[in-house]
Amino acid sequence: MSALAVKSLTPEIAPKRTRKPARLHPLPLRTMHWINAAAIFIMIGSGWRIYNDDVLFGWLQFPDALVIGKWAQYGLQWHFFGMWIFVLNGIAYLSYGIATGRFRRKLFPIRLRDILATVGDALRFRLAHDDLTVYNAVQKILYLGVILVGILIVITGLCLWKPVQFSELASLFGSFQTIRVIHFLCMAAIVAFVLVHVTLALLVPQSFVAMITGGPTLNGKPLAVAASEPVNVSVPAPVGEPARVAAPAADPMPDSSE
Ligand code: HEM
Numbered sequence: 357m358s359a360l361a362v363k364s365l366t367p368e369i370a371p372k373r374t375r376k377p378a379r380l381h382p383l384p385l386r387t388m389h390w391i392n393a394a395a396i397f398i399m400i401g402s403g404w405r406i407y408n409d410d411v412l413f414g415w416l417q418f419p420d421a422l423v424i425g426k427w428a429q430y431g432l433q434w435h436f437f438g439m440w441i442f443v444l445n446g447i448a449y450l451s452y453g454i455a456t457g458r459f460r461r462k463l464f465p466i467r468l469r470d471i472l473a474t475v476g477d478a479l480r481f482r483l484a485h486d487d488l489t490v491y492n493a494v495q496k497i498l499y500l501g502v503i504l505v506g507i508l509i510v511i512t513g514l515c516l517w518k519p520v521q522f523s524e525l526a527s528l529f530g531s532f533q534t535i536r537v538i539h540f541l542c543m544a545a546i547v548a549f550v551l552v553h554v555t556l557a558l559l560v561p562q563s564f565v566a567m568i569t570g571g572p573t574l575n576g577k578p579l580a581v582a583a584s585e586p587v588n589v590s591v592p593a594p595v596g597e598p599a600r601v602a603a604p605a606a607d608p609m610p611d612s613s614e
């Protein structure tokens with residue numbers, strides 16, 4: 357090797373990697389998550405307004421205080437506005453989750469053994485979420501489930517919006533009224549998810565804060581270094597206790613650094 361080549365490898369003149377440390381929830385993920393939360397809020401409030409105009413169940417009418425839009429027509433306009441945000445953001449989130457491998461690492465595998473253990477812990481009020489880097493089996497199912505329901509609600513929404521153009525798709529579900537019921541049930545599932553999800557986020561405030569700030573950094577080291585060794589992250593401890601250190605090694609490759 358020539359003297360010049362050796363010199364070019366010395367640390368003094370080698371270009372330094374100055375990437376910021378990777379975070380548990382990278383900025384793109386947080387941005388998409390909160391855009392999605394806002395879009396869901398608009399979709400549900402305006403959907404309830406549209407529903408009130410032609411109810412599916414005689415006993416169910418949503419109170420005016422909870423709906424978005426003064427009249428059904430306004431509700432419809434809000435619904436389409438929210439729909440574009442929800443769909444475009446959803447496509448970005450799905451592409452990101454697949455392309456970065458986040459879905460594979462965070463949401464899989466789901467083992468029956470883990471589900472039973474998590475449900476057992478929950479029933480004994482021992483469900484812990486000390487290690488923010490790992491989703492428990494029930495979380496994985498809920499997140500995957502809501503993603504699938506999100507896809508189904510968009511497909512049924514398309515069939516309701518353009519029943520002629522999407523007639524082939526609509527025929528898979530049955531009559532127009534059946535599609536309305538499926539669309540409604542998807543909404544009910546998302547509302548149930550959000551109620552449980554927000555309650556749990558408030559019960560484990562450090563997970564809520566992490567979805568805003570990005571959460572713990574991975575050793576404070578650049579991505580390349582952090583990825584090549586087991587991950588240690590500091591988990592915020594309750595006031596008065598020393599910070600705990602979790603060693604999950606479950607997400608050694610965070611999606612990206614900020
Ligand atoms: C104001 C409402 C919401 C709050 C406070 C909230 C809070 C959170 C928090 C704290 C996490 C991280 C969980 C953890 O680290 O254990 C999270 C993740 C997640 N949330 Fe929400 N969320 C909200 C609305 C929604 C809505 C409306 C949806 C979908 C319908 C949703 C879907 C998800 C999904 C799929 C994840 C996993 C993201 C990933 O890791 O790829 N959230 N949320």
